[in-house]
Amino acid sequence: MQSTPKSNRLQIGIFGRRNVGKSALMNALTRQQVSIVSDVAGTTTDPVEKPMELLPLGPVLFIDTAGVDDEGFLGGQRIERTRKIFERADIGIVVSEGHNWNKYEDDLLAELQKRSIPAIVVFNKSDLTSPDEKLLKRLQDCKISTVNTVATNGAGILDLRTALIAAVPVEYLDAPTIIGDLVKSGELAVLVVPIDKEAPKGRLILPQVQTIRDLLDSDAGCIVVKERELRAALNNLKKPPAVVVTDSQAFLKVAADTPDDVPMTSFSILFARYKGDLTEYIAGTRAIDRLKPGDNVLIAEACTHHPIADDIGRVKIPRWLTQYVGGQLNFTHYQGHDFPQDLSRYQLVIQCGSCMLNRREALSRIWYCKQAGVPVTNYGLTIAWTLGIFERATAPFINK
Ligand SMILES: Nc1nc2c(ncn2[C@@H]2O[C@H](COP(=O)(O)OP(=O)(O)OP(=O)(O)O)[C@@H](O)[C@H]2O)c(=O)[nH]1
Ligand code: SF4
Ligand SMILES: [Mg+2]
Known part of the structure; x- marks a missing residue:
């Protein structure tokens, strides 16, 4: 069970200001002391991940994030690390102490909603404090489920598990097959x-x-x-x-x-289809023909290995693209979960097959590219294009 790749697990991000009990909540959900709990605000500094089996759903990954209220919502390193979790969360839990809900929590919810990530609001420390009726009504009007918990004694955790299962996005349940539709049973x-x-x-x-x-x-x-x-x-x-x-x-x-x-x-x-948006990538691939010498190309590889001698992302794709364009291009490489928010200087983004990313994160990247008006494609499509076998290599997917 533990070896299901992270990228194939439903990822649940736990967000909220410092000291509201995010880590205590993750420990209660997973029934393990995986994240340090303390009354010192700012205890969690890096996201803490815990894979587990959430029945009847299957393998999930809880991600406890650093509370970031002291530095404003955007900016700063801790915030950047927390922000990255928004790129890959399939569900977001916003933890709050009921009496202390203000713009910060509204911003967290807005961030989730902007990305169409289902949100659940947890009013923790319900042994000490509770939200006012106006807030509850407002959340109810926005169809956001709320759960009251006491993370330190487990009260409400069962309700939270039920709310999580109800919140699973349909896209997650209907994720496309890798190859099953191209090969019939027995073939x-x-x-x-x-x-x-x-x-x-x-x-x-x-x-x-x-x-x-x-x-x-x-x-x-x-x-x-x-x-x-x-x-x-x-x-x-x-x-x-x-x-x-x-x-x-x-x-x-x-x-x-x-x-x-x-x-x-x-x-x-x-994998362009399984982890991304094939239609978007195919359109992006055609932009290779508009590249000119001197243009900026971003190559994003979700692995964090050290590049080897004839590395596909570092050496081969740059070589083939340079030959195709007929002049030098400027390549910038990003690895792992790193991906810039500002894409305005690039004329093309080329993403690897993304097997180490969950589908949500791969789609977030496409979303950023679309927002910036920058064409995006992936390794396989780029290689097929530069080698002149694009039509053949994409034909199996046409009319699928
Ligand atoms: N009374 C009460 N105390 C709680 C509850 N949940 C957490 N606490 C306490 O609140 C303090 C903060 O809990 P954490 O889980 O470390 O909070 P956090 O949100 O992870 O904080 P940061 O990592 O600093 O952002 C600890 O002293 C916990 O024991 C609760 O439901 N009721
Ligand atoms: S497709 Fe997977 S194995 Fe290949 S570079 Fe990307 S993350 Fe690594
Ligand atoms: Mg914490």
């Missing part, structure tokens, strides 16, 4: 996984593993080969596979070895 997919110096020792990477799992969930089968073995593997099959999926780095060889009537795409393009 076969061929997955091409180069084992080069970028491949981690002794294992496959998350997008590959998750694609295999999705095929099994869809009652389909798969064979996994390196690019050199693809042709022989296809020849050995009695019937052509429903689809060939390759690592983008082997795109050209795989396109050449896969018969034209067999659909072909890449893991990264599968």
